[in-house]
Amino acid sequence: MKERTIQLEVLRYNPDTDTEARFQRYEVVCQEEWVVLDALNKIKADIDPTLNYRWSCHMAVCGSCGMMINGEPKLSCHAFLRDYEGVIRVEPLAHFPVERDLVTAPDDFMEKLKRVKPYVIPKEKKPISEGEYKQTPAQLMKFRQYSMCINCMLCYAACPEYGLDPEFVGPAALTLAHRYNQDSRDGGRLARQEVVATHEGVWTCTFVGACSEVCPAHVDPASALQQMKITSSIDWIVEHLIPGGKSARDTVSREDAGDIS
Amino acid sequence: MAKSHKPVVWFPFAAGGTVIAFFLPVIVVLTFMAALGHVPAGLGYERMHAFAGSGLGKLIIFGVVALSLWSSAHRLRCTCYDFGLRADTLVATVLYIGAIAGSILSAVYLMKI
Numbered sequence: 001m002k003e004r005t006i007q008l009e010v011l012r013y014n015p016d017t018d019t020e021a022r023f024q025r026y027e028v029v030c031q032e033e034w035v036v037l038d039a040l041n042k043i044k045a046d047i048d049p050t051l052n053y054r055w056s057c058h059m060a061v062c063g064s065c066g067m068m069i070n071g072e073p074k075l076s077c078h079a080f081l082r083d084y085e086g087v088i089r090v091e092p093l094a095h096f097p098v099e100r101d102l103v104t105a106p107d108d109f110m111e112k113l114k115r116v117k118p119y120v121i122p123k124e125k126k127p128i129s130e131g132e133y134k135q136t137p138a139q140l141m142k143f144r145q146y147s148m149c150i151n152c153m154l155c156y157a158a159c160p161e162y163g164l165d166p167e168f169v170g171p172a173a174l175t176l177a178h179r180y181n182q183d184s185r186d187g188g189r190l191a192r193q194e195v196v197a198t199h200e201g202v203w204t205c206t207f208v209g210a211c212s213e214v215c216p217a218h219v220d221p222a223s224a225l226q227q228m229k230i231t232s233s234i235d236w237i238v239e240h241l242i243p244g245g246k247s248a249r250d251t252v253s254r255e256d257a258g259d260i261s
Numbered sequence: 262m263a264k265s266h267k268p269v270v271w272f273p274f275a276a277g278g279t280v281i282a283f284f285l286p287v288i289v290v291l292t293f294m295a296a297l298g299h300v301p302a303g304l305g306y307e308r309m310h311a312f313a314g315s316g317l318g319k320l321i322i323f324g325v326v327a328l329s330l331w332s333s334a335h336r337l338r339c340t341c342y343d344f345g346l347r348a349d350t351l352v353a354t355v356l357y358i359g360a361i362a363g364s365i366l367s368a369v370y371l372m373k374i
Contacts, residue, residue, distance in 0.1 A: 160343055161343070164342075164345070164347075193264070194264070197264045197265060198263065198264055198265055199265045199267070201265070203265045203267040203271075206339035206340075206342060206343055207339075208343060229271060229275075230275070232265075232268065233268035233271055233272050233275075236264070236266070236268035236269075237268070237272075239264075
């Protein structure tokens with residue numbers, strides 16, 4: 001195995017002692033095939049045990065090691081050192097408050113995730129004795145891609161709209177709403193529309209598409225949001241231009257709400 | 262949170278985006294070819310004039326022009342917003358008025374044919 005000495009510039013911030021964040025440079029002897037996370041682990045083990053960052057699986061599954069690497073949102077376990085030259089700059093995920101060093105507070109995302117009701121709201125309730133809710137492979141394929149989200153929040157760090165307007169529900173949460181809307185067992189779409197079809201919902205999105213570019217799980221949130229813009233627009237026409245459309249919708253909505261509570 | 266009325270501007274924007282994707286590159290190529298003196302057979306002046314003079318022709322041309330203008334105005338509005346120009350109401354008003362004025366002008370000229 002080949003060794004390589006790399007320079008890592010890491011943003012440091014300790015809320016107990018620092019008034020503002022600063023960069024600290026580390027020189028780390030790495031193996032050629034390492035990822036940025038390996039280099040951080042090496043720093044923590046041999047050079048500076050005070051460095052803070054989150055990680056768990058080291059295989060792009062858990063979604064906890066997201067950070068800005070040379071200004072781009074990346075999973076640090078997925079950012080290979082061989083793809084970088086010179087000093088590598090590592091910062092906490094953009095658009096989220098920094099708690100300490102590379103650790104950010106995900107509370108805003110967690111709250112938004114809850115708001116879109118990211119779970120199956122059964123179309124029809126049936127007793128367990130009647131068996132499972134069946135689904136064909138074709139029905140599964142309609143939402144499978146959108147169910148691959150690992151909640152790493154890279155899309156929020158990449159989204160310029162979320163950076164400019166923190167009220168935006170954002171790519172991952174809205175995509176999960178779409179995932180359940182597309183599920184053949186689900187009947188909760190109209191309840192989710194109360195969040196999805198608002199200004200803070202899909203309509204803050206201007207289809208920049210950065211979310212889909214940085215997504216490590218190839219979920220393509222941008223496509224989910226565009227599809228929801230179409231269904232939300234059709235809803236709008238039904239509610240405003242078709243006589244009796246709104247009252248029919250409201251009845252369905254109330255029945256759905258009764259289902260969940 | 263109330264549901265947004267954005268579909269009013271977004272639907273014509275989406276329709277215009279589709280129209281632009283399908284028609285505009287062809288129109289640009291044909292116009293350049295015509296400017297260089299290579300008018301394809303079947304697209305001569307007399308024939309196109311007759312097309313623009315028919316009711317259906319007027320409707321199609323108006324649809325292409327108006328939807329393309331609206332789509333471009335909305336895209337430009339979003340681009341301004343993305344680049345940090347946050348006076349959204351002012352930007353939207355100016356651009357949409359431009360698109361509507363262009364559409365009215367195209368209707369006026371079409372009616373004269």
